[in-house]
Amino acid sequence: MPNFNIVVLPGDGIGPEVAAAGVSALKAIGEVYGHTFNFEEKLIGGIAIDERNDPYPADTDAACLAADAVLLGAVGGPKWDLQPKRPEQGLLAVRKSMGLFANLRPMDVPASQAFRSPLKEEIVSGADMLIVRELTGGLYFGKQTRTDDRAVDECVYTVEEIERVARVAFEAARKRRNKVTSVDKANVIETSRLWRETVIKLHKAEYSDVELEHALVDSMAMHLVTRPKSFDVIVTENMFGDILSDLASVLPGSIGLLGSASLGSGKGLYEPIHGSAPDIAGKDLANPIGTLKSVAMMLRFSLNLSAEADALDAAIEAVIKAGQLTRDLGGTLAGSEVTKAIVAQIHAAKVAA
Ligand SMILES: NC(=O)C1=CN([C@@H]2O[C@H](COP(=O)(O)OP(=O)(O)OC[C@H]3O[C@@H](n4cnc5c(N)ncnc54)[C@H](O)[C@@H]3O)[C@@H](O)[C@H]2O)C=CC1
Ligand SMILES: CC(C)CC(=O)C(=O)O
Numbered sequence: 001m002p003n004f005n006i007v008v009l010p011g012d013g014i015g016p017e018v019a020a021a022g023v024s025a026l027k028a029i030g031e032v033y034g035h036t037f038n039f040e041e042k043l044i045g046g047i048a049i050d051e052r053n054d055p056y057p058a059d060t061d062a063a064c065l066a067a068d069a070v071l072l073g074a075v076g077g078p079k080w081d082l083q084p085k086r087p088e089q090g091l092l093a094v095r096k097s098m099g100l101f102a103n104l105r106p107m108d109v110p111a112s113q114a115f116r117s118p119l120k121e122e123i124v125s126g127a128d129m130l131i132v133r134e135l136t137g138g139l140y141f142g143k144q145t146r147t148d149d150r151a152v153d154e155c156v157y158t159v160e161e162i163e164r165v166a167r168v169a170f171e172a173a174r175k176r177r178n179k180v181t182s183v184d185k186a187n188v189i190e191t192s193r194l195w196r197e198t199v200i201k202l203h204k205a206e207y208s209d210v211e212l213e214h215a216l217v218d219s220m221a222m223h224l225v226t227r228p229k230s231f232d233v234i235v236t237e238n239m240f241g242d243i244l245s246d247l248a249s250v251l252p253g254s255i256g257l258l259g260s261a262s263l264g265s266g267k268g269l270y271e272p273i274h275g276s277a278p279d280i281a282g283k284d285l286a287n288p289i290g291t292l293k294s295v296a297m298m299l300r301f302s303l304n305l306s307a308e309a310d311a312l313d314a315a316i317e318a319v320i321k322a323g324q325l326t327r328d329l330g331g332t333l334a335g336s337e338v339t340k341a342i343v344a345q346i347h348a349a350k351v352a353a
């Protein structure tokens with residue numbers, strides 16, 4: 001019987017609530033399909049600062065590096081905002097240590113759910129894109145210096161860093177609608193000029209069968225909400241991808257719907273795209289679906305369980321279609337009730353099959 005070791009990093013705010021949803025879904029998949037998932041919970045973020053004075057303790061790192069896959073909730077919160085050690089350093093550290101240079105953030109708006117969008121139905125209905133965000137370079141990892149009246153954040157990218165994430169985007173496009181939109185700010189920023197030159201060279205050398213277009217990040221923000229259906233795979237650097245994916249989450253109606261897979265050359269880490277949502281933490285209001293979609297990607301990409309991934313995705317879709325939703329999507333259910341509905345659906349689908 002297959003046995004998988006999953007490290008769970010609940011973190012802060014709603015992190016523990018959504019991570020618990022992910023564990024419930026994996027347990028249900030295990031029961032139904034006969035797999036054993038062993039869970040090891042570790043500290044990261046604010047709670048790790050509180051308990052260990054370190055946002056990313058060494059034993060967390062060792063466990064993540066040894067796991068078959070990592071499930072993360074979220075980190076951060078106002079409690080830690082005004083101190084030198086920050087929860088977010090833990091998140092950056094796990095991404096760097098595991099070599100997770102590509103963050104895949106899918107977003108789609110099924111026609112039946114387009115009415116939930118704050119945007120016009122005809123604009124968003126059928127939109128289906130994959131944002132590939134570079135995750136271990138750029139401003140978030142550059143040298144930072146600070147005096148009383150001056151602050152510097154270095155933004156560095158190398159050809160190798162750009163090429164490897166662009167390759168992920170081109171490969172993904174070949175399995176989708178064969179189009180890549182590369183987003184930069186090449187009219188102003190030097191790292192963006194290197195980004196664009198590198199993407200063009202790689203495209204010419206290895207991916208000329210894929211349609212490639214370039215967009216500047218400012219107008220891209222506008223195009224994402226005015227003509228989202230024209231995009232397939234979007235590839236961009238770390239900070240632009242962070243911002244554009246939160247923007248894209250508006251299309252289906254809630255940031256709580258979007259999951260992500262962070263991949264590199266080794267094991268993967270899976271987390272919703274949202275943060276720790278301090279405004280709703282501890283109230284069982286958090287939408288678990290972004291985390292559950294991340295778990296589906298874990299099953300598919302790290303554990304090679306594609307039938308199980310499809311079953312989880314189908315269970316999520318059924319519950320969304322039945323309108324069993326949290327308040328962010330106009331529903332009335334608690335987050336834990338949505339998780340229970342999805343778990344019940346996983347069991348019911350197997351019985352019906
Ligand atoms: N991956 C991570 O761990 C991330 C952590 N953060 C941290 O999270 C903290 C809060 O950041 P914010 O800018 O407020 O972003 P956020 O994503 O935590 O929340 C933004 C808004 O979306 C809502 N929201 C988020 N997730 C939701 C869910 N699952 N269900 C329903 N509503 C949801 C929140 O209630 C809030 O109104 C900060 O400390 C930030 O540094 C932010 C982004 C990513
Ligand atoms: C908290 C940051 C380090 C990153 C972020 O906002 C994200 O990964 O979505």
Ligand SMILES: [Mg+2]
Binds near residue numbers: 242243246273274
């Ligand atoms: Mg973000």
